[in-house]
Amino acid sequence: MRVVVDTNVLISAAFRDHLPEDIIMFLVSHPDFEWIATEKIVQEDLDVLKRKKFNLMKSVIQKWEHVVEEVIHIIPDSIFIARHPLAGLSILY
Numbered sequence: 001m002r003v004v005v006d007t008n009v010l011i012s013a014a015f016r017d018h019l020p021e022d023i024i025m026f027l028v029s030h031p032d033f034e035w036i037a038t039e040k041i042v043q044e045d046l047d048v049l050k051r052k053k054f055n056l057m058k059s060v061i062q063k064w065e066h067v068v069e070e071v072i073h074i075i076p077d078s079i080f081i082a083r084h085p086l087a088g089l090s091i092l093y
Contacts (some may be wrong), residue, residue, distance in 0.1 A: 002034045003027055007045050014049060014056055014064050028071050042068060049061045
């Protein structure tokens with residue numbers, strides 16, 4: 001199954017080390033799931049992790065940069081990802 005992880009979930013995982021991180025680590029450790037994103041989404045994830053207002057330790061940023069860069073499968077920008085505003089789901093077209 002292909003999965004798109006919202007940037008907010010990634011940031012919550014970097015901050016809280018509970019359910020959001022558990023979800024991402026479950027996704028990463030189960031080959032049945034493929035974490036996908038466009039190059040634009042990956043860049044957004046990396047940029048948001050580095051925002052000074054979050055004041056994340058360098059080691060935390062590096063950990064999540066590694067996860068993002070090593071695990072996410074890049075898909076073409078031409079594939080449309082629609083987010084359902086109420087359910088928080090992403091649909092590929």
